[in-house]
Amino acid sequence: MSTEELFRRALPLLISTPSSDDRVEIVNVSVTLEVVTAPLHKKTLVVLLTQDEDPFFLYRLKLGEADFQHLKNEQNLLVDFGTFPAKFVGLLDLCVKAHEDGGGSSMAAAAAAVAADFAMTAGSSASGGGGSHGAGTGAAAASTGPPFVVNFVLRDDGHCRLNIVETNPFKHLTHLSLRVLPGDDEAIKAYLASCLRALTASNADLSAELEHTRKALLQRSESAEAQLQLREQELGQLRKATSEQIAGLRAAQAEELAAVRERAVREASEAQQMFERTRRQVQAEHDAEVRRLELRVSELEEEGKFTRAQALKVEAERNGVQAELREAESQLRVATHRGHEAERERDGLAEQLGELEKTLTQHKVRAASLGQMVEGKEDAVSKVSQMLEAASSQKAALERSCELYRTQNGKLEEALRGTASEISKGNEIIAKLQSELRSYKAKVKLKNVVVVQQETALAERNAELERLHRDLDSARRTVTQREEQIGSMQQQLQEAIVRVEESQQLVKTNENVIAWLNRQVAEQPPPPPDVRYFPH
Numbered sequence: 001m002s003t004e005e006l007f008r009r010a011l012p013l014l015i016s017t018p019s020s021d022d023r024v025e026i027v028n029v030s031v032t033l034e035v036v037t038a039p040l041h042k043k044t045l046v047v048l049l050t051q052d053e054d055p056f057f058l059y060r061l062k063l064g065e066a067d068f069q070h071l072k073n074e075q076n077l078l079v080d081f082g083t084f085p086a087k088f089v090g091l092l093d094l095c096v097k098a099h100e101d102g103g104g105s106s107m108a109a110a111a112a113a114v115a116a117d118f119a120m121t122a123g124s125s126a127s128g129g130g131g132s133h134g135a136g137t138g139a140a141a142a143s144t145g146p147p148f149v150v151n152f153v154l155r156d157d158g159h160c161r162l163n164i165v166e167t168n169p170f171k172h173l174t175h176l177s178l179r180v181l182p183g184d185d186e187a188i189k190a191y192l193a194s195c196l197r198a199l200t201a202s203n204a205d206l207s208a209e210l211e212h213t214r215k216a217l218l219q220r221s222e223s224a225e226a227q228l229q230l231r232e233q234e235l236g237q238l239r240k241a242t243s244e245q246i247a248g249l250r251a252a253q254a255e256e257l258a259a260v261r262e263r264a265v266r267e268a269s270e271a272q273q274m275f276e277r278t279r280r281q282v283q284a285e286h287d288a289e290v291r292r293l294e295l296r297v298s299e300l301e302e303e304g305k306f307t308r309a310q311a312l313k314v315e316a317e318r319n320g321v322q323a324e325l326r327e328a329e330s331q332l333r334v335a336t337h338r339g340h341e342a343e344r345e346r347d348g349l350a351e352q353l354g355e356l357e358k359t360l361t362q363h364k365v366r367a368a369s370l371g372q373m374v375e376g377k378e379d380a381v382s383k384v385s386q387m388l389e390a391a392s393s394q395k396a397a398l399e400r401s402c403e404l405y406r407t408q409n410g411k412l413e414e415a416l417r418g419t420a421s422e423i424s425k426g427n428e429i430i431a432k433l434q435s436e437l438r439s440y441k442a443k444v445k446l447k448n449v450v451v452v453q454q455e456t457a458l459a460e461r462n463a464e465l466e467r468l469h470r471d472l473d474s475a476r477r478t479v480t481q482r483e484e485q486i487g488s489m490q491q492q493l494q495e496a497i498v499r500v501e502e503s504q505q506l507v508k509t510n511e512n513v514i515a516w517l518n519r520q521v522a523e524q525p526p527p528p529p530d531v532r533y534f535p536h
Contacts, residue, residue: 002035003035005030006085007031007089009029010028011028011029011099013025013029013049018154018155027049027152029049031045031048033046033085042064044064045068045085046060046061047063047180049180056188058191059152059180060180060181060183061178061179063178065081069081091164092150094147094148147167147168148165149166149167151164151165159179160179160181161177161178162178164177250511250514257504264496268496271489274489275486275489275490278486278489279486282482286475286479293468293475304461304465307458308458310454311458318444321447322444329433332430332434339419339423339426342420343419345419346412346415349416353412356401360402363394
């Protein structure tokens with residue numbers, strides 16, 4: 001027969017008894033699987049409940065394959081006997097984890113809730129009422145207690161149950177309920193004998209370990225006594241070496257103090273000389289820089305004045321050119337107006353000349369008709385003659401008028417030719433004025449470019465002047481910083497002097513401490529011979 005241990009651990013069990021209140025106790029739960037191969041192959045699951053405080057607390061369960069089939073049908077289990085031990089151990093692990101996560105107070109609350117639930121269930125099976133209060137208490141406890149609890153129920157009739165209960169806000173769900181039997185005399189004797197054998201073996205191990213420890217302590221004690229004697233010898237040598245070292249340290253300290261004082265005085269004098277040299281050099285550089293900047297500022301101011309005068313001169317010339325340009329433009333407008341008036345007058349004279357020619361043609365036609373009338377009517381000769389004479393006189397007058405008109409026409413043509421020549425002269429003057437205007441515009445543009453360049457140069461000079469002013473301010477700030485550095489160097493010199501004085505005071509203090517330590521070492525009594533040293 002072979003035995004395989006599946007689970008062994010101390011678990012908090014909720015123990016319920018009819019005669020007393022429910023309580024939580026720590027119980028050792030052991031789950032083993034016994035395998036028998038001869039004469040038949042058979043597996044048996046063994047569950048053992050024991051307590052370290054009570055040797056007679058012994059409950060066990062032996063579950064074979066046939067018993068498991070009955071249990072499976074009774075509790076509607078969905079696993080077979082091969083996987084049941086692993087599932088059972090998994091439920092026990094969940095109970096352990098719930099106890100570790102929830103703590104002892106939650107375990108007590110869950111115990112009370114489970115007890116109330118079982119009491120309510122028992123009461124409701126006897127009578128139909130009174131279950132609402134118990135259910136409410138159980139739900140309240142389930143919200144605070146661990147989700148898995150192991151409940152061990154002890155009854156007066158000897159039937160005991162090991163229940164694994166899961167608590168949730170709705171109810172207490174029993175996953176598994178196993179019937180365990182209390183151990184009889186033979187089982188208890190066998191259990192006590194095994195416990196005695198384990199204690200005897202443990203006692204033998206502890207006795208051997210104690211003897212080994214005692215021998216080790218004796219060896220350590222002897223070694224400690226030898227080390228104590230060695231340490232006393234070393235202490236005497238150290239006292240002697242310490243006194244010699246203190247004397248050497250005093251001499252070296254006196255020499256070092258003298259060297260420190262001499263070095264401090266020398267550094268102070270060198271720092272004072274360096275400070276004076278630096279101050280004179282900085283002052284000379286500052287004066288030279290100030291003179292150079294003032295000279296540069298005066299030169300830039302002269303250049304600025306000359307540039308402003310040139311700019312004013314160019315501005316005056318530009319204003320004169322613009323005035324001449326405006327005058328030429330006004331003359332061009334007047335000449336253009338006169339040319340338009342001469343053209344309109346020439347057009348009017350041409351119209352008058354056409355009208356006179358039309359009138360002369362009409363008179364000629366009328367004279368021809370009158371001559372025909374004279375040839376046709378001889379009886380009106382006298383009258384016609386008179387009319388002819390009148391017509392002749394009228395014709396002469398018309399001829400004179402025509403001649404006058406021709407003369408006027410010639411004058412008008414001459415005036416027109418003169419006007420055309422004046423217009424051509426005006427056009428030439430206009431073209432000349434336009435060319436002069438273009439040249440003036442080019443000159444003005446050139447002068448504007450020159451003025452812009454001079455203004456740019458003036459702005460650059462002003463910027464240079466401002467930069468020089470900034471350089472002057474920067475030089476002044478540099479001088480101020482150098483003065484501050486000089487002041488800080490003087491302060492450092494004073495601090496160095498103070499540190500030298502403090503080091504002298506510290507040397508005196510160290511000498512006093514060394515003297516006190518020497519007195520303490522000389523006055524300290526030697527240790528008694530019975531003192532023993534035990535290292536930790």
